[in-house]
Amino acid sequence: MLDILIPTVSQGLLWSLLALGVYITFRVLDIADLSVEGTFPLGAAVAASCIASGHSFVTAFALAVAAGCAAGAVTGLLTTKLRIPALLSGILTMIGLYSVNLRVMGRANLSLLGSDTVYSLGTSAGLTEVQSTLLVGVIAVAAVTGLIYWFFGTEIGLAIRATGFNPQMSRAQGVNTDSMVVLGLLLSNGLVALSGALVAQSNGFADAGMGIGTIVIGLASVIIGEVLFGTRSFKNCLISVILGSIVYRLVIAAVLEMGMPPNDLKLFTAILVALALSLPLIQSRLKALRHSSGRA
Template structure:
């Protein structure tokens, strides 16, 4: 069984990675744009927020700057694809590689500690809640605000144009939609959400590190695919809810696997657990459909 601290910690991290899943939903599901920039924009958001907080900038302003930085990184990836005609996957890899050096430049060193600095969490500790409950409450509020805003945006005229661009670019252009602009906007918004997640993660963990983005794309995909296996994404709202549910379930599964003594896993097995969970999330929905089809044939 999970301890109370491990449980709240898993939910807290899951809510942060739910924002990453929102971004991956935009790029992978809406625009069908395989974007690996997130492995660089996640630590970019953390680096920008950490440096500004240490310089005495208000934590919320620093977090907003992290969002803008993430959007800038996504826009660069999209511009490489749209304007320079570089393959989308390769464009995102180029940006991701460049961001490693940029993040080092921003921080001036591989990592920055925030343990003694005021963060967005600091005022919330005065509410009288248990220490481990405060991040969960704040990040839940932020995740819900992001969910509602993204849902409203996807229902707007611009959001519908973006969805049309991802579904059928040729038809979208025939309807007068500037598909290139939609790709740039969508990938920028996607990485803005990831930058927000990175900024919150750094403030939650008390440090920003240049390597903290390694594997974020896999975690986001695991959250997205796992959530869709639990919550059928018949509408945009359900798809966004699936992102949050999938991220929390993913982190709970990781916490359970690493804390269950009878399994015998250790911290160094995290990537193995992640790979197994992603594989199961991909395979299980198809397996359920095959089983239902088999019993349907048997009953005829």
């Protein structure tokens, strides 16, 4: 059981950074940002290319996050300056990044076998590969979550949250909502790229197509976390998203163990997200039925 549980939790932690990025756009900014399907493999491509070229994983992470932030800024500028709807802006960025990712890697797939990654520190210290991945995941998630919680408690962070909640009122209070949207998308895609860099090093390769379906994975993690663990406060929301990512990975591991073909995973994820999104409506309908039957 532990042979499945620990690797699954480790992967859930690595992917939770993607879920946190999706949470910032989907819940904080109230924007459906599809550019994450391009920035996730962008982070993986940049990190893999740097490591394969002999650079340290610290440089790889820094450049991957910078590239993700730049991609997010492009989406934000398309949305705010050119007035292209956010959904279409994300699609345009995602399509353009596919060619960028191929340019960065020079091919469709780049292997990291034999290269020193961030997980090599743990293995050189005597940890197994799974233990090293778990340790890196815990440290990365703890550090990123702490920074997000601190940042969104600052004046700029509160302005971003206010922009997503009520842009008209924010503008009336003197907030430059366009700048806040760009900054929010920048932060979100930077987190997504960081997740891509971590996952690529864990998998041992970067692939131009590894971003397909990542928006659904991120949404599934956010929705599952909110439904199961609640949204009482901003801190609670962040923790719920992380736990939602782990639960999602555990569900996927469970259905694979039960014999589901891997080709059906995307369909299963889509159905799971649809059920999670419709759960509040189902709950309200059930409450109404119980209330009406009680009166009768």
